[in-house]
Amino acid sequence: MGEAETATIKYGADDDAMQAYLREGEARAYALGNRGPVRFTADGAIHPDILEAYWRCGFYIFEGVLGREELADIEADLKNILGRLPAEKGAALDAKGRPALGADCKAPTLFWSKPLADPFGGTDLANGRHPVKMTEPTPAAGAPKEIVYLILGSLQFSDSCLRVYGHPHLLAVAAAVNGPDFTPFNEALFIKEPGLGASVAWHRDGVTHWDNANWDQGTHGFNFMAQLYGCTPANGLWVVPGSHKKREIDIKALVEQAGSERLPDAVPFICAPGDVAITNRQAVHGSFANTSKDWRVTVNFGFHRRKSVLGVSGGGIHNAPGIYDDNRIQARSRLIGYAIDARRQRFPKERQFDYAPLAAMDKPCKWDTEVKASLKDYNLMDLSI
């Protein structure tokens, strides 16, 4: 994996226009000035230039966050996950006849799609927030009927993804953006297999606060998107820079004006293996069907401002609706503590992040096999706004 494995598939009748769009988007992306390593000031704060560029663009690419050893751990977990998926949609067993991963989960866990299709675009799913269907190129003969392209609650299936969740530099960025008492949102694995991976139609995340009088550019939080194999304009996420600052955006009208799904202002993520993007959930974003020959695997996890979730009636998309009170937030935030401890055990020489809310918890967060087993369906407790 990570190597060229399949021939590039044509993007339908629009292939030439699409190839030009990918090239032009790449040039626009590099002109934004929103990429580089995680940098700190002399007193240990995230460098203000990074925060300025993040708030200006709605995303930032942190280069070289995950090293070779950590990427190898993630790849090993990914191979295990892929090998243990249900043999087909709805199956209880994997291809080798073992109980399949995620098959008995109560929470929404495995998301299936036809190859190169767009399962959400133009439907009412997820509050109808993906208003336009993307082009669905024709897969090669012999492609599977359906593939898993998204796994929610992913930390229950992968210790290495859990350890990324506890990365000290990323958690320092989370504190700088959302405040030291930041809270979890949810976690996911996006799997865009070459020649098969589904598209994610243009959308903005966030459902609860668009009409809130105190709404601002950071109200609905952000996602980190760590890249196992890197990503290209053909298989990576695209974002419309600055769109996170606008309360109202008519995505359908943008596509109509553009005359196609190729939004003229959008730019792609361009990442090497181990780069990690931070993306504002309010930004217009989406990704095209992966017609390229390259894998894209994103370890995706989001964080919120505490004041955006406390006392809020949330859920409905990622889990059951409910009020997010103190207890619920604290219980869900323990996963950050477990992640920090899991990371300490694997990388003992690394300096750990000091997550402020841990001090108020009645018992310490120790990562062990018992806690790991208790994570089944933990995403029923996600803080989804």
Ligand SMILES: O=C(O)CCC(=O)C(=O)O
């Ligand atoms: O990675 C992708 O292609 C889609 C990610 C996305 O839409 C999200 O995290 O909200």
